[in-house]
Amino acid sequence: MTNAHDEIFRTLADPTRRAIFERLCREGEKTVAALTAKAGVSQPVVSKHLxxxxxxxxxxxxxxxxxxxxxxxxxxxxxxxxxxxxMTSFWEKKFDALEDLLKRMDQ
Amino acid sequence: MTNAHDEIFRTLADPTRRAIFERLCREGEKTVAALTAKAGVSQPVVSKHLxxxxxxxxxxxxxxxxxxxxxxxxxxxxxxxxxxxxMTSFWEKKFDALEDLLKRMDQ
DNA sequence: CTCATTCATAGCTCACCAGCTATACGCCAA
DNA sequence: TTGGCGTATAGCTGGTGAGCTATGAATGAG
Structure with a gap:
């Protein structure tokens, strides 16, 4: 499978759409008209993004x-x-491994 | 400004590109040839994604x-x-506010 | 019922980008 | 130097998707 994250990333990649989502997070529930008022795009576009x-x-x-x-x-x-x-944890594991290696080299 | 997150989201939105990034996270440093071998696309495409x-x-x-x-x-x-x-913290604040409201209603 | 309002859908256009092949560039070997 | 290898760039093409206007569908007001 392509990851399940695929749709989330793709959906949030568009600035206009992400801005709408951000507003809903920050300001809570909103009607389409209220969102359209400050979205900078037409109402049909807002509906599509939603x-x-x-x-x-x-x-x-x-x-x-x-x-x-x-x-x-x-x-x-x-x-x-x-x-x-x-993803970040993989880096940390690598640093741990490096640490171990350095410890062993010290001995 | 459009958010600084814009480029990160847009870059990770492509499945092929995100898969390459994931491999680099999981398996550490790799050459272009090594990445190309399992990327499922041609070498120039891999170079472009990188x-x-x-x-x-x-x-x-x-x-x-x-x-x-x-x-x-x-x-x-x-x-x-x-x-x-x-973004998540905004939700939590709203729940806190709701809690407060319910408390006041109890009195 | 009739009309306005609110939203969703249809249909179109345009720009962008992921993919390709061909080729240029840089580096090692002989 | 010549050739082969690893990578980057150039140039093209097709598909996808964000934006628009026009219109449909549903609901409330009068």
């Missing part, structure tokens, strides 16, 4: 009358953090 | 004779982790 974020599991939507409220999905970034920590 | 990773500060290169050795750059993922933790 659909992409939803597909990636990064946001959830709640319908109320004519409006759709979007909010950030808690824990959605966990896989990303886990992956980054895993 | 150049992109270098531009993003994710890898470093070391020239030795005809070969170029690439390795993952320690700490390169820190901004990404910081960003994710920041």
């Amino acid at each position: 659909a992409a974020l939803k597909r990636a599991g990064l946001v959830r939507d709640r319908h109320q009358g004519r409006q759709t409220h979007y909010s950030a999905e808690f824990g959605a970034l966990a896989p990303l953090v886990d992956w980054a920590n895993e | 150049a992109a990773l270098k531009r993003a500060g994710l890898v470093r290169d070391r020239h030795q004779g005809r070969q170029t050795h690439y390795s993952a750059e320690f700490g390169a993922l820190a901004p990404l982790v910081d960003w994710a933790n920041e």
Whole structure:
């Protein structure tokens, strides 16, 4: 398999989309109109980005009358953090191995 | 400004490129030829991806004779982790606020 | 019912980029 | 120097996707 992280990375790679996600994280639930007001792009584009974020599991939507409220999905970034920590841990293991080697050379 | 995270996200969004970075993290320093052998794409493509990773500060290169050795750059993922933790912290603050609200309602 | 409002979808265009092949560049060996 | 090897660059092509406008669908107001 290509990693499950694939969709998360690809979804967050677009600046406009990531900015929308950031706003939802910082300011909580927002309607499409509210997001569009400061997104710098047209409403259909915002809707498209929100659909992409939803597909990636990064946001959830709640319908109320004519409006759709979007909010950030808690824990959605966990896989990303886990992956980054895993990558970093490999470096640390290498440094540990180097340390061991140096210790053995000291003896 | 568009965030500094922009280049990191964009660079890691491509599966082939991210796979190359992962290998460098897991297995340490590798030559272009060694990376190409298992990358599933041609050597020029691998070189191009490595150049992109270098531009993003994710890898470093070391020239030795005809070969170029690439390795993952320690700490390169820190901004990404910081960003994710920041986003997550907003959720937690909201939960704290909700807790406070519920406490006040109890009184 | 009729109209306005809010959002989603359709359909298009344009720019970007991942992939390729061909080739240039740099370095070692003979 | 000549040739072969490892890597980088040039130049092209196809596919993907972000943006737009126009329009459809659903709901609330009057």
